[in-house]
Amino acid sequence: MMFGENVAEMETSIADRISELPEFILHNILSTLDTKEAGRASVLSKRWYQVWSCIPVLDFRLQYYKMVYWDVSTKYGFNVDDDVIQSFLGFIDKTMQRYDTQKYRIRKLHLELPTPDKKIESLVDRWIRIAVQNLVQELSINTLLHYTSDYRLPEILFRAKSLNVLKCRDIVLPYYETMELVSLEYLTLIQKNVDMIHTDMLQRIISFCPLVEFITTTDLGNISLPWERKQSKFKTSPLRKFVYGQFNRFSTWPLEMNVVVLKNLRKLEIICATITDDIVSELLYGLVALESLVLDSCSLLECIMISSVSLKELRIKKGLDLMKVTIDAPNLIKFWYNCEVNTSLSLIRVLDHCDAQFSPLLYTMEDFITTDWFFKLKKILEDSKFFQSLVIDLPSYLGIDVEEDRLRTAVTDRPYKLRELKLHEPYTWDGIESPLMGLDGLFWICHPGVLSITTSLKNSSAESILDILKCKVQSWKHSLKSIEVEDIHGASCHPWDTEFRFRLLWL
Structure with missing residues (x-):
């Protein structure tokens, strides 16, 4: 048997094993995808199709359809803003009718819509009715590109005893006498116009829903x-x-x-x-x-x-x-x-053991951080004796002007002991020395146990940063005993950034 055939058999075996997983695990896998993408995965096997056909998480995003059909529309010359919208609405309606007929459970429904007209509003009312009848727990609804809409949430939604989460963007919150949202835990309203919120209804929800948490950017x-x-x-x-x-x-x-x-x-x-x-x-x-x-x-x-x-x-x-x-x-x-x-x-x-982090604001019209800035930072740390972590965000336009002799002479007592120094400089690490001068100033006033450096530069490595530290950071030569790579992982704030962590030992 050829090597390629062995690989093919192995891949088939793995696919078969995945297909044998329990239905709730396969639902969780498919729930991470857009509903259209999950539908494509259903062609893998009859088992996958059966699982997809009753997946409890439905995510319909018009923007995704626009991207998918853009190349096709350019090639064949049809109107993407009309044909794609009609195809999109038809796909949703067909899917929701299947769930209505088969009585499949709907745990989460996300609807991203074009600016609704009367026909679309009628469709959305029907989809929400099906979701409520199928015990929906989370409903998120908004218009594409946040266009203002006159669409009013239907009354049946406010009788959904199973609803835990309701998120609306530029959708009218109307008033109805009946309201039984006894399970509602999260309400998010993001509206351009306060007139889209009926205040009496908002009062009723906030005052009488026993579990609700209210979030608004309106x-x-x-x-x-x-x-x-x-x-x-x-x-x-x-x-x-x-x-x-x-x-x-x-x-x-x-x-x-x-x-x-x-x-x-x-x-x-x-x-x-x-x-x-x-x-x-x-x-x-x-x-x-x-x-x-x-x-x-x-x-x-x-x-x-x-x-x-x-x-x-x-x-x-x-x-x-x-x-x-x-x-x-x-x-x-x-x-x-x-x-x-x-x-x-x-x-x-x-x-004393409060997890306190200080992130000094560097939003300034000046082009440089001066030596006086380091003196003021040192005073805050020493006067409070409170902070364990220091987070420094260095904008790419900001330089550091350090008078080394003045700083060295003025800082004579023991540096402040710090658990961690976090340095964020996504664009300046390789090419500009001023951030390294900043480390000199920081190391003269504080000694962190861990140095964390977050960067978005693709070619950065722990070894290259370590070499830069050894060659250019002056504190390395007189007070830093050793430095070791502790960890490398993706940054929590931006997935395209990398965080390098170094363990520092001081004399």
């Missing part, structure tokens, strides 16, 4: 939410998580929030919102069960006092205009601090 402004002071007759809200705001777009914070009815709130994230120092203090005073607080890109904050016995996690991100931060949180176990080195940090009651 500027709710001063709409009548159930926790406003004038709504004093509302019972305590079951809301556990509230995410409010949107990156790169300011949202108006609801000024008349009555925190008394939000005593069950555990997590609060505020992004790019018009929140002030006084509002932060009022929230922390009233939210007695709050465990996690995120303040991200809130430019009106100047001097904030974080005082909370219940708080366990605190993230202050992009605090560009913050002048002073005071923390009195005796049960804090995780802290992410992303402010400028000029910001004053005062700690009153914090745990």
Whole structure:
């Protein structure tokens, strides 16, 4: 028998073994694919077709169809925006009718649609009805490229007792008298226009769904939410998580929030919102069960006092205009601090073993980081004696101007002991020496046990970075005893980046 035949037999054997896996495992495999891709996999065997025909996760994305049919449309000259849409809608309708007839369970349904007209709206109503009848647990629906739509979610959806997750983008949230979303845990609304949200319905969901966590990037402004002071007759809200705001777009914070009815709130994230120092203090005073607080890109904050016995996690991100931060949180176990080195940090009651990370903001109009910047960074570390990790993001446009003699003379006491130094410099590692000068400055003020370097340069290797460190980083020559490669893996934030971890031993 030829070698090629052996390989073919081996591949067939492996395919047969995969086909023999239990149905729920094959469902999990196919659930990672777009529904059209999963359909293509079904041609592998009769077994795969049977599994695909009743897969509980249906993911219909028009954008994927457009990409697939683009080359074909160019070659044969048909209108991709018409023919592909009709083919796409027909495929969904045929699939949903099969699930309706066979009563197959639908656990998750994702619909990405063209801007709906009356015909499409009628189809979507039917698909949602089938999903509800087949005990759907998660529904995600949005229009392609986030076009504004007049499509109103049908009433039957709000009687879906099995629904756990509802995500809507630019889809109208209407009002219905009946609502039985007793299992709803997550509600996400991303709308361009607040008029797309019927406030009475939003009030009902937030006030009476016992498990719901509410996430919105819509500027709710001063709409009548159930926790406003004038709504004093509302019972305590079951809301556990509230995410409010949107990156790169300011949202108006609801000024008349009555925190008394939000005593069950555990997590609060505020992004790019018009929140002030006084509002932060009022929230922390009233939210007695709050465990996690995120303040991200809130430019009106100047001097904030974080005082909370219940708080366990605190993230202050992009605090560009913050002048002073005071923390009195005796049960804090995780802290992410992303402010400028000029910001004053005062700690009153914090745990010694709190996982505290400092990521100094380098968003500056200056072209260089100077020696004074390193002095200020050193002062924050030594005055607080709080941070275990230091995260430095070096933008590609930013240079480092270090006066080595001045830094060497000024830093005479023992460097700050640090658990880990994380250096993110995706574009500058190979060609520019200024990031290496930055390491000199950092090593003079702190001695990390681990150095983590994240880069997107494809040709980087642990050995090449190690050679650069030995040749160009001056601290290597006088205070660094040894360095070893500890680990190499993909970065968690961006899959195209690589993280190199080195173990450092100091004299």
